[in-house]
Amino acid sequence: MAYADAIQEQREQRRRQRFATKSMHMTQKYLHRMRDLGGTLEQMEPFFNALERIYVQGLDVERPRSTKTVGTYCVQVPQELIYAAGARPVKLCSGHYTAFSIGDDVVARDACPLVKAIAGFEHMGTLPLYENCSLMVVPITCDCKKRIAGLIKEKWPVHPLYVPANREDEDIEHYLDDLYQLMHMVSHVTGQDVTYESLANALNLTGYAQYELSRFLRIKRTTPNLLYGTHAMAVMNASSYLDAGVWASAMGALNDELERRARANELVSRKDLPRIMLTGSPIVFPNLKIPLLIEEAGGMVVADETCMGERGMSDPVVPVDASFDGLMRSLAIRSLRPCPCPTFADNSQRIYRLRQMVRDYHVEGVIYHVLRGCLVYDYEFRLVEEELESMGIPVIRLESDYTDQDVEQLRIRSEAFVETIKLKKGPLKANRG
Numbered sequence: 196m197a198y199a200d201a202i203q204e205q206r207e208q209r210r211r212q213r214f215a216t217k218s219m220h221m222t223q224k225y226l227h228r229m230r231d232l233g234g235t236l237e238q239m240e241p242f243f244n245a246l247e248r249i250y251v252q253g254l255d256v257e258r259p260r261s262t263k264t265v266g267t268y269c270v271q272v273p274q275e276l277i278y279a280a281g282a283r284p285v286k287l288c289s290g291h292y293t294a295f296s297i298g299d300d301v302v303a304r305d306a307c308p309l310v311k312a313i314a315g316f317e318h319m320g321t322l323p324l325y326e327n328c329s330l331m332v333v334p335i336t337c338d339c340k341k342r343i344a345g346l347i348k349e350k351w352p353v354h355p356l357y358v359p360a361n362r363e364d365e366d367i368e369h370y371l372d373d374l375y376q377l378m379h380m381v382s383h384v385t386g387q388d389v390t391y392e393s394l395a396n397a398l399n400l401t402g403y404a405q406y407e408l409s410r411f412l413r414i415k416r417t418t419p420n421l422l423y424g425t426h427a428m429a430v431m432n433a434s435s436y437l438d439a440g441v442w443a444s445a446m447g448a449l450n451d452e453l454e455r456r457a458r459a460n461e462l463v464s465r466k467d468l469p470r471i472m473l474t475g476s477p478i479v480f481p482n483l484k485i486p487l488l489i490e491e492a493g494g495m496v497v498a499d500e501t502c503m504g505e506r507g508m509s510d511p512v513v514p515v516d517a518s519f520d521g522l523m524r525s526l527a528i529r530s531l532r533p534c535p536c537p538t539f540a541d542n543s544q545r546i547y548r549l550r551q552m553v554r555d556y557h558v559e560g561v562i563y564h565v566l567r568g569c570l571v572y573d574y575e576f577r578l579v580e581e582e583l584e585s586m587g588i589p590v591i592r593l594e595s596d597y598t599d600q601d602v603e604q605l606r607i608r609s610e611a612f613v614e615t616i617k618l619k620k621g622p623l624k625a626n627r628g
C-alpha cells in the first residue's frame with residue numbers, strides 16, 4: 196500500500212473509532228435516562244441487555260453461529276417467512292443520533308432522520324448488526340424507504356418488497372407473489388427450503404410472542420400505571436434484536452411479575468397522572484426522547500400506536516386454510532389488511548384503531564409525533580386531530596429530529612400539554628396505589 200493510502204486508511208479507522216465511541220455514549224445516555232425514571236423491574240433486564248448488547252457493546256444478535264440474519268425495515272415484512280427459511284430477522288430501522296449526523300451528509304437533505312440514521316450506519320460500517328446481514332428486505336412504502344434499497348444495494352443483496360397502496364384482493368395477490376419470491380430468496384441465502392412444517396413452526400413461534408404481547412397489553416389496559424410507557428416501548432423495541440421465542444419467554448416472566456404487582460397494587464406512580472397516547476412517526480431506540488419527556492413532565496404514556504410498538508406484532512395470523520398456500524396467503528393478509536400505516540391510500544382503519552385505543556386505555560390526551568421530513572405521518576395529522584377533537588380528546592403535534600438540540604423546546608411543549616390535561620382533570624389526588 197502506498198504511504199498516502201496507508202495514512203488515509205489510518206485516518207478512516209480513527210474516524211470509525213470516534214463514531215463507534217460517540218454512538219456508544221449516546222445509547223448509554225438514553226439507557227441511563229430510562230432507568231432514572233424509576234420503576235424498572237428485574238424482569239425488564241433481558242430487554243435492556245439486548246439493546247445494550249447491540250448499541251453499547253457493539254455485538255451482533257445472539258444466535259447459533261450457523262444462523263444467518265436477514266435485515267428488515269418495516270412491520271410489513273413477515274418475519275415468519277424468514278424464520279421458516281432458517282434465518283433470523285432483525286429490524287434495522289434506526290433511532291440513532293450519531294448515525295443520523297453522518298447520514299445527514301450522505302442522503303437528500305429533506306429525507307427523514309430514520310433513513311439518514313440507516314445511511315449513517317451503512318456508511319460507517321461499524322455495527323455488526325448491519326454488517327453481518329446476509330440479505331436486506333426493504334419495503335417499497337414511503338419515498339424514504341424506497342431510497343434505502345438504492346442506497347444499500349452496493350453492499351448487501353437486497354430484496355425490495357412490493358407493498359401495495361390498496362388492500363383489495365388483487366393487491367393482496369400481487370403482494371403474495373412477491374412473498375413467494377422473497378421466500379425463494381431467503382432460502383437461497385440459507386440453503387434451506389421453506390416447507391409446510393417449517394412455516395407452521397414459524398407461525399407457532401411468532402404466535403407465542405403475540406400471545407405474550409396480548410397478555411402484556413391486557414395487563415396494561417386493566418391495571419394502569421404498573422409500568423412506565425417509556426419502559427414498555429423499550430421492551431417492544433428489543434423484539435427487533437431477540438429471537439421471537441426468547442423475547443416471548445422474557446415477556447412471560449415480565450407479565451407474571453406485572454400480574455403479581457397488579458394484585459398487590461404495586462404501581463410505579465400515582466393513579467391519576469394524565470393518560471397520554473403516543474402516535475405518529477416510528478419511535479425507534481435509542482430515540483426515546485418523546486416518551487421520556489412526557490413521563491419526566493408527569494404524564495403517563497399509557498398507549499403507543501407506533502409501528503415499533505404495539506402495532507408491530509399485535510395482529511395474529513389467521514390461516515385461511517390448512518394448505519401451504521393458505522398459510523402464505525394468511526401471512527399476506529395479516530401483513531396488509533389490519534396495518535394502520537398511513538402509507539396506504541385508505542386510512543379509515545387507522546382512525547378506527549386510534550378511536551378504539553383511546554377508549555380502551557382511557558386516554559386523556561394524544562401526542563402526535565412527526566419526524567422531520569416524514570410526510571406520510573404529517574399529512575395524516577389534520578384528519579387525526581379532527582377525529583380526536585370530536586371525541587373531546589386534546590391532541591398536539593410534536594415535530595422532532597434525531598438530535599438533542601430540540602429537547603428543551605419539546606420539553607416545554609410536553610410540560611404545557613401535561614399541565615393542560617391536569618387542569619382539565621382538576622386537582623390530582625396524592626395517592627400512589
Ligand code: SF4
Nearest residue numbers: 268269270336502536
Ligand atoms: S411507518 Fe409504515 S412504512 Fe414505516 S416502518 Fe412503519 S409500517 Fe412500515
Ligand code: SF4
Nearest residue numbers: 307309337339340569
Ligand atoms: S414512514 Fe416516515 S419515518 Fe418511516 S421511513 Fe417513511 S418518512 Fe421515514
